[in-house]
Amino acid sequence: MKIEQALAKLEEITATLERGELPLDEAIRLFEEGVALASEAKRDLDAARLRIDRVIEDAKGALTAEPFDVS
Amino acid sequence: MNDERVYTVTELNRTARGLLETEVGEVWLKGEVVAPKTAASGHVYFALKDAESRIDAVRFRGRSPLLATLEEGMVVLVFGRVTVYEPNGRYQFVASLVQPVGAGLLHAAFERLKERLREEGLFDPERKRPLPAYPSSIGVITSQSGAALHDVLAVLGRRWPLARVFFFPSSVQGETAPAELCTALGRAGRFAHEGRALDFVILGRGGGSAEDLAAFNDERVARAVHASPIPVVSAVGHDIDVSITDFVADVRAPTPSAAAELSTPDRGDVRALILGKADRMRTAVEARWWGTERSLRVGLRASLVREPRRLVEAREQKLDSLSGRLLAFPRAALEPRSERLRHAEDVLRLTDPRRPLERGYSITRIAGKTTPLRQAEGAPPGTEIETVLASGRLRSRVEEVTET
Numbered sequence: 001m002k003i004e005q006a007l008a009k010l011e012e013i014t015a016t017l018e019r020g021e022l023p024l025d026e027a028i029r030l031f032e033e034g035v036a037l038a039s040e041a042k043r044d045l046d047a048a049r050l051r052i053d054r055v056i057e058d059a060k061g062a063l064t065a066e067p068f069d070v071s
Numbered sequence: 072m073n074d075e076r077v078y079t080v081t082e083l084n085r086t087a088r089g090l091l092e093t094e095v096g097e098v099w100l101k102g103e104v105v106a107p108k109t110a111a112s113g114h115v116y117f118a119l120k121d122a123e124s125r126i127d128a129v130r131f132r133g134r135s136p137l138l139a140t141l142e143e144g145m146v147v148l149v150f151g152r153v154t155v156y157e158p159n160g161r162y163q164f165v166a167s168l169v170q171p172v173g174a175g176l177l178h179a180a181f182e183r184l185k186e187r188l189r190e191e192g193l194f195d196p197e198r199k200r201p202l203p204a205y206p207s208s209i210g211v212i213t214s215q216s217g218a219a220l221h222d223v224l225a226v227l228g229r230r231w232p233l234a235r236v237f238f239f240p241s242s243v244q245g246e247t248a249p250a251e252l253c254t255a256l257g258r259a260g261r262f263a264h265e266g267r268a269l270d271f272v273i274l275g276r277g278g279g280s281a282e283d284l285a286a287f288n289d290e291r292v293a294r295a296v297h298a299s300p301i302p303v304v305s306a307v308g309h310d311i312d313v314s315i316t317d318f319v320a321d322v323r324a325p326t327p328s329a330a331a332e333l334s335t336p337d338r339g340d341v342r343a344l345i346l347g348k349a350d351r352m353r354t355a356v357e358a359r360w361w362g363t364e365r366s367l368r369v370g371l372r373a374s375l376v377r378e379p380r381r382l383v384e385a386r387e388q389k390l391d392s393l394s395g396r397l398l399a400f401p402r403a404a405l406e407p408r409s410e411r412l413r414h415a416e417d418v419l420r421l422t423d424p425r426r427p428l429e430r431g432y433s434i435t436r437i438a439g440k441t442t443p444l445r446q447a448e449g450a451p452p453g454t455e456i457e458t459v460l461a462s463g464r465l466r467s468r469v470e471e472v473t474e475t
Contacts, residue, residue, distance in 0.1 A: 003233060003341065004205040010348045017355035024359060031356040038349045045342055050232040052224065055239050055262055063262050068238055070224055 006041040010034060081157065088155035091162070095153045100164060101172065102126075102149075107141035117141055119149070119164065128164040146172045150183070181288050185315060188290070193297050194318045200302040202322060202334050203270050205341075206234050209334070210262070210272030210301070212255045215240045218277040219306065219327035226331035230338060237262065237269060243276035248286035253295040260300045272299070273330045274316065275306030287314035296320055306330035361441035434459040438466060447472050 001009070013034040017027060054068035078086070102119030109115050113132030118125050128149065141147070151166040168182060188194065209227065213219045220238070227236060239262075241255040242248045256274070263269040274296065276287070286292060287307045296303050296319045305320035306327040317323040324330035435444045438455040450456055450469050458465040 002205075002207060004203075007205075007341075007344065007348075010345065014348045014351045014355070017352050017359075020355065020359055022359075027356055027359050031352055034352045035349060038345050038352075042342060042345050045233065045338055045345070048232040048338070050224065050228040050234070050236060052236040052238060055237050055258060057258060063258060063265065065237060065262075065267070070221070 001037075001040075003041060003044065006037055006044075010037055010041070013037070080160070084155055084157045084160045087160075087162075088157060091153045091155060097150065097152045100126075100149050100151070100166075102147065104141050104143060104145045104147055107143065115141060119147070126164050127161060128166055130166040130169055141169065148172050181315065184288065184290055184293075185318065188293055188315065188319065193293060200321045202302055202304070205336060206231070206270040206334065208237065208267070208269050209234045210237050210239060210259045210269045212239045212241055212252065212259065212272055212274045213276055213327070214243045217243060219243075219275055222277070222326070222328040223273055223306070223331045226328050227335060230332065231335035232338070234270075234335065237267075239272075244279065244283045244286060249289035249291050252286060252289075252292045256292075256295040256299055256303075260298075263301045269301050271302040271304055271321070271334060273304045273306055273324075273327070273334065274320070275324075275327050275330060276308070277327060278309040278312065284308050284312055284314060287316040289315070292316060293319045304330045304334050357442065431461075433461075447474065 013030055016022065017030060017034070020027075022030065052068045052070060053065035055063055055065050057063055100119060102121050102125075105118040105120050105125065107115060107117040115130040115132075116128070117130075118127050120126075128151075130149075130151075147169055148171075149164070149166040150168040151164055153162070153164055155162050192198075211220065211223055213223070215238075224236065227234060237259075239255040239259050241251040243252070252274070256272070259269060259272045276284070284307060287305075293315045296305070296316055302321040303319075304322045304324055305314065305316045306324045306329065307314040307316055308326070310325040322330075322334065324333055435450075435456055435458050436442060437444065437450060438457045444450055444456070450472065452469050452471060454469045456467055456469060458467065
């Protein structure tokens with residue numbers, strides 16, 4: 001899931017829990033879903049490494065992206 | 072002589088004016104300033120002369136600002152048109168741009184192009200597109216050998232490595248630079264169009280002389296930026312440098328590093344945002360838990376008279392199970408690479424119905440409080456505490472606290 005969607009979903013879950021209207025077992029199930037989502041998003045955030053591709057055009061005008069080493 | 076036409080004075084002046092304006096039109100003129108005078112109207116009257124000749128000149132108020140105050144004897148380069156002031160028949164030069172010689176033709180051309188593109192609407196604020204809050208794909212157009220590429224990548228790597236970077240190499244100075252920059256912008260647009268979405272593109276270079284930055288004042292580049300199907304962040308030179316590209320771009324950044332900075336969120340901020348939400352979720356569920364638990368248990372006990380013991384116990388077990396799952400989630404569960412995270416996730420995956428309370432664990436809290444005690448020092452001797460067991464609860468008073 002893209003980080004933006006994960007954040008939106010997390011906010012939705014948090015707001016639902018804060019309204020306090022769910023039966024307890026559903027609230028806990030939703031809480032677990034939220035925590036799993038939060039740890040996944042945080043894992044993605046911590047593990048990310050910038051990936052750089054260089055885009056070049058061949059003689060026929062087609063664009064290709066190839067991994068680019070910065071150093 | 073009969074067929075010779077007789078002009079009125081007005082007709083002659085008008086004809087002369089028309090001839091001058093159409094035949095000579097707009098020209099650059101270089102000369103020495105004579106007797107500059109600012110009238111009450113704000114118009115500036117002066118004359119220009121060289122070794123052999125002179126011409127009256129006027130610069131009307133309200134044009135682009137004067138690049139320098141005109142002084143007697145100053146050598147200037149003026150741009151304007153030749154005309155005749157009909158009421159007195161005087162031939163004069165109407166200057167729209169005046170600059171001291173030495174500031175370079177480059178700057179005059181810059182001002183002229185800027186005015187023209189502004190009038191055409193290329194700088195209109197309503198056509199500026201916003202950048203996404205969490206970009207996933209960023210284009211970079213600059214030279215492969217320049218410092219700008221290094222600066223941009225360093226900032227992106229630190230702040231927002233979740234984005235993928237697509238680099239479109241182009242020269243950024245020299246004769247071929249404008250055409251190459253246009254080509255690169257076109258490629259970025261096509262690339263985005265071919266389904267490999269680009270959220271925006273950073274276009275720029277590091278600092279340099281006015282001549283070095285000239286490509287970013289090129290009309291072709293300005294039009295290519297304007298035509299770009301994806302938003303463009305301009306990042307040309309140092310803070311003080313202003314380019315035509317800056318005016319046309321959707322977002323203007325003072326330097327390449329700043330462009331990377333202002334177009335991305337910071338990874339640390341987003342991490343804090345996630346942890347904040349996790350905290351709020353836990354607080355909400357805990358409040359819900361302590362609010363319901365007691366009444367549920369009391370209700371279950373009461374229903375023993377109506378329902379088989381087996382059913383009631385099953386529900387009590389479910390309650391205990393929920394309690395165990397809830398308490399297994401300290402905030403530390405989200406800290407990186409922690410033992411507790413793995414442990415918490417294991418607990419989550421458990422389908423085995425052995426509940427912590429049934430296995431002999433219990434929850435201790437200060438009587439009347441809802442949050443469980445985690446440290447012995449939280450309950451000094453004399454404190455009344457409550458212990459929640461798998462079945463029932465105990466109320467006791469602390470005799471002694473031992474630090475571990």
